Amino acid sequence: MSTQATAKPRVLPTFLVCVGLILSVVIGSLGAPLITAVAEQYDVSLAAAQWTLTIALLAGAVATPVLGRLGSGPRRRTVILAMLGVEVVGSLLTVLPLPFAFLLAGRALQGSGLGLIVLMMAVARDHLDEHRAARTIASLSVASTVGIGIGYPLSGLITDLGGVRAAYGLGLVVTAAAFASALFVVPQAPDRPSVRLDVRGAVLLAIALPALLLVIGETALWQRHVALALTILVASLAVLAGWAFLEARVDKPLVDVRxxxxxxxxxxxxxxxxxxxxxxxxxxxxxxxxxxxxxxxxxxxxxxxxxxxxxxxxxxxxxxxxxxxxxxxxxxxxxxxxxxxxxxxxxxxxxxxxxxxxxxxxxxxxxxxxxxxxxxxxxxxxxxxxxxxxxxxxxxxxxxxxxxxxxxxxxxxxxxxxxxxxxxxxxxxxxxxxxxxxxxxxxxxxxxxxxxxxxxxxx
CATH class of the missing domain: 1.20.1250.20 (MFS general substrate transporter like domains)
Structure with missing residues (x-):
């Protein structure tokens, strides 16, 4: 176990759970409650504003398996710090008075941080005793699911008082605090063989998952164009099946489907x-x-x-x-x-x-x-x-x-x-x-x- 992990045995579980809460707040609570305010601030339709949530969730779905694989190797600390840095950059893009496209880019960068939650679980399992690890992993799993209720009223209140950029400013503050804390708290991963990223698997997953999630969530598409919705659904499932077939046969898969x-x-x-x-x-x-x-x-x-x-x-x-x-x-x-x-x-x-x-x-x-x-x-x-x-x-x-x-x-x-x-x-x-x-x-x-x-x- 690294000296960093042994030096801060009480701080580490708190930090890990706080990161999970921060991601829940930044990705979820700064998404749905702000859609109407974003539409008004940027003079776009509600459908376009909805993408500030959708693009974050899609980016998170694709990034999570990639980060899960990168975090299984010896450079997990570097991956965590890099992704927290990406969170800060994404949060900054949502705050600056830039065109709507930059807001979407910032939200995509924020959403990619969803994969950090599984890395926090890996850190807990490697660097905490069994009892603390179990409690921390349970809390992380809960935070990623129900933590959204903490940020909803806060983001709504800040938006009412200071506008949509003030609410996004909350995301910048908490992600910057998480990055600064991680520099001192996150331990080095145990000595394991280096992990080579399965690029082909990542590309196939980046095609299949967004298509699958989009077609599932597009209620209007199922109401008006059932045949098109079914076609996209079948195609995305076929690509996903091809991805699973590939993953089962490569030496270093993106996800060990076995x-x-x-x-x-x-x-x-x-x-x-x-x-x-x-x-x-x-x-x-x-x-x-x-x-x-x-x-x-x-x-x-x-x-x-x-x-x-x-x-x-x-x-x-x-x-x-x-x-x-x-x-x-x-x-x-x-x-x-x-x-x-x-x-x-x-x-x-x-x-x-x-x-x-x-x-x-x-x-x-x-x-x-x-x-x-x-x-x-x-x-x-x-x-x-x-x-x-x-x-x-x-x-x-x-x-x-x-x-x-x-x-x-x-x-x-x-x-x-x-x-x-x-x-x-x-x-x-x-x-x-x-x-x-x-x-x-x-x-x-x-x-x-x-x-x-x-x-x-x-x-």
Whole structure:
């Protein structure tokens, strides 16, 4: 173990989790809440402004496996510092009074930092004792999923007070602080053979993943051009299959897909995919419902700041669950942990389906959802890392992160399609939210069944 790691055993876990929170805030909280303000500031359409979030998520999906592979070698510290530097540059581009194209470039650079979360997990596993590593990895997994609720109200408030560039200034401050701290805290990686980047695999993945995520998330495309949407979906899946075929046959793959042959790892990723659909479906339903004007016959007409406050219980209870899961790991095992957390998500769906006429119903439902998502996110690395060699930590978790992105995108698109089917005017009918909620109940129940029958090994 490096002297840096032993010199700061208490600082390192805090730093790693803070980086995860910072990335969640910068990429998520400076995305969706600012779309309207960006459209007004840069005089672009809402559809164009939506790309400030989309391009960040796409860049993160592509960069995560690449960083996961680079972070498996001996130069992980250099990779982390370089990517934090990229975060700072991207944040600077969002703050400077430059044309809209530079804002998009900055958001893409910020989004590429999503892959840092899996590197933080690898650092924790290599440089902390087993107990601290488990808690830190669980907290990182939770931070990357539920940390978004922390920055939503803050970014909305800053935008109201100082404008969109002031909100982006928050991103510049926190990324610069993370970079400065990393210079002193991040330890050298253990001495391992150098890793050669699989360029062909990276190029194929850079083609397949954005196409897949875009077509899944484009609700309007599925409504108006089903044949085109299906064509893009099939083509992206075909390229992804070709990528997997290539990765299984090269000596130094971008992602060691052979790990997916392990029953526990394959099962965990399937559970993440199906479970992610339901989790993000409910998240998107609640955030959209509470912002619907009461003139529509339902909803509460909350503004961006107020809607952000609704998400606070989601994050707070998510982190509470994340702190509890490591203590329950040895007593319950991964199957029971995932079952219990998915059952909590199911309860949140049922509550939203039957009790949303008063604001307290959606607020309680999103708090319960946060607890379930937090527990689920913290339990997932337990399953995967129990069957993963230490040197492949970043690579294995990067695959899970991509699977989660696909599941979340599918959940968001599913919610949009269901609500669109129940829309005759400006806003969906109340019945659309009920239908979406009960479909989510069915999807979450299916996740419970999958967890019950698949071979999830005890950690």
């Amino acid at each position: 790990l997916l042959r392990h029953p526990a790892i394959a099962a965990a990723n399937l559970v993440m995919l199906i479970g992610g659909v339901g989790m993000y479906l409910l998240f998107s339903l609640i955030t959209r419902y509470v912002q619907t004007p009461a003139a529509a016959g339902y909803g509460f007409g909350l503004d961006s700041f107020q809607a952000g406050l609704v998400l606070v219980p989601f994050s707070v209870l998510g982190f509470v669950a994340g702190r509890l899961v490591p203590a329950w790991r040895d007593r319950l095992g991964p199957r029971l942990l995932l079952t219990a957390s998915t059952a909590v998500v199911l309860a949140a769906f049922v509550l939203f389906a039957v009790a949303r006429s008063h604001l307290v119903g959606p607020v309680v439902a999103i708090g319960i959802l946060g607890f379930g998502v937090g527990a689920f996110s913290a339990a997932m690395p337990v399953v995967i890392l129990a069957a993963t060699p230490r040197g492949e930590t970043a690579s294995a978790m990067s695959v899970n992160a991509v699977v989660r992105s696909v599941g979340f995108s599918a959940g968001s698109a599913l919610g949009g399609l269901i609500l669109a089917a129940h829309t005759t005017g400006v806003f969906p009918r109340q019945s659309g939210y009920g239908a979406a909620a009960w479909i989510g109940v069915a999807a979450t129940a299916a996740t419970l069944l999958i967890i019950a029958v698949l071979p999830l090994q005890r950690a």
